[in-house]
Amino acid sequence: MKKKFMVVGSPVKHSLSPAIHQAFANEFDLEIQYTKHDPGVDGFVAAIHAFHEQGGMGASVTLPFKQQAAELAVHRTAAVEQAGAANTLWWNKNDELCADNTDGLGLVWDLQQRLSVPLQNARILLLGAGGAAAGVLPNLLAENPAKIYIANRSADNAKKLVAKQTAEHQARMEVVAFDHEYNEPLDLVIHATALGYQGKFPGLSMSIMGRLTFCYDLSYGYAAQAFLGWAADNRALYRADGIGMLVAQAALQFERWLGVRPNVRKTLFKIGPILGS
Numbered sequence: 534m535k536k537k538f539m540v541v542g543s544p545v546k547h548s549l550s551p552a553i554h555q556a557f558a559n560e561f562d563l564e565i566q567y568t569k570h571d572p573g574v575d576g577f578v579a580a581i582h583a584f585h586e587q588g589g590m591g592a593s594v595t596l597p598f599k600q601q602a603a604e605l606a607v608h609r610t611a612a613v614e615q616a617g618a619a620n621t622l623w624w625n626k627n628d629e630l631c632a633d634n635t636d637g638l639g640l641v642w643d644l645q646q647r648l649s650v651p652l653q654n655a656r657i658l659l660l661g662a663g664g665a666a667a668g669v670l671p672n673l674l675a676e677n678p679a680k681i682y683i684a685n686r687s688a689d690n691a692k693k694l695v696a697k698q699t700a701e702h703q704a705r706m707e708v709v710a711f712d713h714e715y716n717e718p719l720d721l722v723i724h725a726t727a728l729g730y731q732g733k734f735p736g737l738s739m740s741i742m743g744r745l746t747f748c749y750d751l752s753y754g755y756a757a758q759a760f761l762g763w764a765a766d767n768r769a770l771y772r773a774d775g776i777g778m779l780v781a782q783a784a785l786q787f788e789r790w791l792g793v794r795p796n797v798r799k800t801l802f803k804i805g806p807i808l809g810s
C-alpha cells in the first residue's frame with residue numbers, strides 16, 4: 534500500500550510540494566501518495582486528526598498553520614521551539630505527533646551549497662519577522678554573520694523575534710526601519726515578507742545595494758518578481774528566488790519521514806520546467 538502524506542495549508546491550490554515529493558519518491562522507487570489539503574482557516578486540527586485516522590504518515594504544513602502545528606505536536610525539535618512554528622509533522626511509534634521546522638536548514642543549504650553565498654562575517658538584512666523569518670533566523674545566526682539587521686512593518690514583532698535569540702546572538706542584531714541608511718552596501722538581503730503576493734516589496738534605501746549584494750526572495754515565481762526586479766534594475770548581479778529553499782526543506786522532510794535523503798539539485802532541475810509552464 535502507498536504511504537500517505539499531504540501538504541496542508543489555506544490556500545494550498547498552487548503548492549508545488551506534491552510534484553517535489555513525487556520526484557523524490559521516484560528517485561528511490563518508492564510508492565507514495567502525496568495530496569494537497571485545504572481545510573479552511575479553522576479546520577487545521579480536525580484535518581490532521583482525520584488524516585492520521587486514514588493512515589496518513591506525515592504532513593507538510595504551510596500558511597497559515599505553522600504556529601498551530603507547533604502547538605499541536607507532543608514532541609518538538611529545537612528548531613520548532615526556537616521558531617514557535619513547524620512545517621513538518623509525523624507520528625512516532627506511540628502514535629504521538631512530532632514536529633520539526635526545516636525552513637532554516639533549507640535556506641542555508643540553498644545559499645551556501647547551491648548559490649555559494651558566504652554567510653560567515655556577512656552583513657545581512659532580513660526583511661520580515663513572520664513565521665518564515667522566525668524559522669530561518671537561528672540558522673543564519675549559527676553561520677556567524679558579522680551582523681543581521683531586521684526590518685519589519687511592525688517593529689514590535691521584529692523586537693520580539695530578536696528577544697527570542699540567545700544573548701550572544703542578540704549582540705549581532707539590530708532592528709531597523711525599511712528605509713534605514715547604511716554606511717556601506719550589504720552582503721545579503723533576504724526578503725521574507727508576504728508583500729510579494731501583492732506585487733510589492735518594502736521601500737528600501739539604495740544604500741543597501743552594491744553590485745555584489747546578493748538579493749534573495751524567499752517566495753518564488755510571480756511573488757518574487759517585485760523585489761528581484763528592483764534588484765536587477767539597480768544593477769545587483771546576484772539574485773535568486775526561494776525555489777531552491779523550497780526543494781531543500783522538502784528533502785529534509787522526506788528524509789525525516791522515509792529515512793532517505795533525496796538529491797535536491799536533481800529535483801530542482803525537474804521542477805524548473807513545471808514552474809515555467
Ligand code: NDP
Pocket residue numbers: 596636639660661662663664665666685686687690725726727728729735751752753756775776778779780782
Ligand atoms: P507570515 O504571515 O508569518 O509573515 C508575514 C510577514 O510579512 C510579516 O513580517 C508581516 O509583517 C509582513 N507583511 C505582511 N503584509 C505586509 C504589508 N502589507 N506590508 C509590509 N509587511 C507586510 O508569512 P511567512 O513568514 O510564513 O511567509 C513570508 C514569505 O516567505 C511568503 O512569501 C512565503 O511564501 C515565503 N516562504 C517561502 C518558503 C520557501 O521554502 N521558499 C518557506 C516559507 C515561507 P508584520 O509582522 O508587520 O505583520
